């Protein structure tokens with residue numbers, strides 16, 4: 672079974688909430704509510720609808736970027752990148768009960784997040800994607816092989832989620848690099864039936 676974190680996205684066909692609902696129906700147990708270029712009030716409104724849905728499906732809910740909102744709404748955690756609140760500061764606000772994920776593109780990022788107390792790493796992008804603007808350099812399989820071996824050498828044990836332009840066909844090779852899970856958005860939302868695609872991906876290993 673593939674550990675899948677679904678990243679919400681608004682498309683011509685689906686709202687943020689609908690995108691998450693389909694992933695949940697397909698069996699995804701880990702949703703990241705990622706809403707860009709919208710107000711905090713809009714994120715809160717969707718999060719309030721999504722939280723009971725996640726609970727119903729026994730899925731974790733992570734908010735992208737918004738530490739204070741994650742605390743206020745008592746979701747399961749947050750995901751933070753370079754331009755977001757530093758992880759050690761977020762930890763002070765959220766305490767140990769919340770999951771904090773950090774974005775890494777290099778081994779140096781990994782070390783920084785490890786020292787700051789991250790619970791998992793989102794390492795990417797695997798390849799180019801239009802889902803995120805201002806992408807860091809593409810890693811490809813070689814990038815994961817290099818970072819995972821540097822982590823092993825440094826005895827850094829943290830769950831790693833690969834992200835960025837990943838398709839169902841990429842998953843076996845990515846997991847062979849030692850990565851623990853996969854984060855996906857576009858591949859699922861472009862599928863004719865996103866519910867079935869989610870199920871297919873989760874069951875593919």
Ligand SMILES: Cc1ncc(COP(=O)(O)OP(=O)(O)O)c(N)n1
Pocket residue numbers: 676703705735736750751752753754755772773774775792793794795803832834854
């Ligand atoms: C699992 C996961 N990995 C990486 C990211 C990217 O986070 P960030 O660098 O903060 O960029 P934005 O998503 O905020 O545009 C992520 N969200 N999730």
Ligand SMILES: Cc1ncsc1CCOP(=O)(O)O
Pocket residue numbers: 678795796799800801802803834835836837854855856857858
């Ligand atoms: C949030 C994020 N961070 C790096 S790539 C990415 C987008 C992931 O979405 P997709 O699976 O559609 O490329």
Ligand SMILES: [Mg+2]
Pocket residue numbers: 735736750751752753754755
């Ligand atoms: Mg961010």
